[in-house]
Amino acid sequence: MRAKNSIKFTPSERIVHFLATVLTIFYALMLFFPIYWCIITSMKDPVDALKEPPSFVPTTPYEYDIVLEYSADEWDGMDSVTFKKDANVITWTAFFNSANARMGICRVYAVVDGTVQASATLRKSTYNLRYTTIWDQNLELSAQSILERVEKAEELGCVKYKSVSKLPGTGNTSDITDLLTEKYQQSRDLIHGKVQSVSFRNNFWTFAENYIAAWEYPKSIGMEGGLPQALLNSLKISVGAVIGQWVVCGLAGYSLSKLMPKRWGRRALLAFFLTSMVPSTVTTVATYLTLQSLGLATSFWGVILPMLANASNMMLFKGFFDGIHKDLCDAARLDGCSDMSIFTRICLPLSKPIFVTIGLLAFPAGFGDFFWSMIILRDQSQFTVPLVSKVILQSSGSSASYTMMMAFGLIISVPSILMMILGQKDLNKGMNFSGLKG
């Protein structure tokens, strides 16, 4: 017989420990892999997303510098709008001709007699989003079609213009720049300046392109407030659900555990719990009709309120309050404490873990709620993050690139992950206390 606290393990135990360690590490890596792949992809140029063989390190898009030369007379006679148009034409041709090049940002510099006068910046991501048809149709390049598209892009605000006085350090040149220069000469009749040089360089910060595109995407589907609006809408629902469940389920759980006579408490709990046997999707239609008669069928309350009737969270609350010893409440009562102040002064301060646990369960559920939100929230200004994701997921391949999708996924995961890390300690406690013991 071995002593209990002996550190020596039997051979079979050693094998099991070894196997357990190996398997745990294996599964942890497996679970982490999709996230790793997501992060890496979000830092790639869209061109590389589906390339063979896949790259397991970020391949950020390049930054292109195009220098346009103007004669002094020409420059004096034109306004900034003309240069913007030139820049637009030339970058458009660049993006158009380099569908397979990692071209993220295009900067066009205007040089007059060897001094730099102005620059215009175009981002492929915004171009892509705001004017998707550029990439979809009509690959025939005619002067007229270019000008039309350029005007459209101009209207949509795809060009950023500013005056500068310095050229960037020269980067690499390659076949593609030769090709581009050639193309620009062909479009000579469309622009006023002359292409002097085309070069590109590697800039780590261009990985942000996908994140910018993700940030802009909700705008491109007609949400005026953009991603902040979608995040805010989702937050409204999740915070509403958390606070509502704290109040509704918390009060009910306390009442069932400490206030109700035992017999009645058990019956009431059964009545609440029976409803969770009827799947919520089954009653979807009727709930929708009920909400319609209450006039809530298109408001955020229509999404939040049905979430509050949550029997399992009520059970968690009851289980936790059951764990607070009855003697504690009785002692307080003997000292002349009313039922109300027993709840607020004694039980509430003790129950932080359960509130955090319910918050951690309800927050992601509300933030990611899809089915109900899709039925209730029809107006684009009400779209939540999952509804925007739905548009992205279903349009992938055309206007939404996978790289942008991954960036979007990472952005929208931030709130839930933050909450999980912050509340991890209390989550453990809450789970252990409230009868989740199995």
Place this chain on the structure above:
Amino acid sequence: MATNTLLYKNRKKAKIKRFLIAILFLLPAIVCFVVFKYIPTFQTLFYSFFRYNLMDPPGKFVGLRNYINAFKSEIFWTSFKNTLALYGWQLVLGFWVPIVQAICISELVRGKTLAKLAYLIPTGISGLAGLSIWKYIWEPEGGLANQFMSLFGLGPYQWYGDEALVKFCLRFPAILGGGGTVIILFVSILNISAELYEAAKIDGANAFQRIIHITLPGMKYTIFTMFILGLTGSLLAFDDVYMLTQGGPGYASYTVVLSIYRKAFQEQNWGMAMAMAWILCIITFAITAFVFWLQGRTEDEF
């Protein structure tokens, strides 16, 4: 004597007062459950006998016509078969994974907290973000899955576009396990009495025997609960199917909830949608009851 009755009266008064407070505390929950659970449930049953008319509810009484139409509808049965097949894949691919993972955590000598975190954090990735990752991986042209298969000279496969593979692909992520399930199972292992393990040690059981004869039986109830929860959750599968395949290709991944949704919100055939919902509800009940009965029977054999 007088003081006694007074005390008694006071106590009774306090009891009634406490009962009133109890009701007051329960009131929000009662309102929520009645309005959003009880009323809709009975409404669903009631309206399923009508050809529901939004303008003039409840519309024309049609008796069991909605149910008969639902049973006759071939798509409805296909969607049932699909839903069950999805659950089948879920069981084959993923049901056992959290159990293995939980046992592994409990057998670790050190780093249990770290392992728990490693299993929990990935679930923080929002469900929809997860779906987009998998959609990207299964992409037929240039997706990671096909590139991996081509290493063995196989493929390319259409994955989500292939009627035979789509259900497998939809449930494949379950093979990674992780998430809250692992933690709940792990807690259930912690609750197995240490005396059992010591007794086994004294009897000379080795570590493998200990896992098979003590740990696994100790987790039985939690595993059973997970099984039931997984079943009901799977019968209600909607989000991923709707987002990724929309029931396609053809009707290969059409689920029951998807067909209810289409019937109600796209064809505006509310009455029939509610009849289908009740059929789903009854089948869920029946399967759950059957599993419980089965569990009760196997229990007797021990």
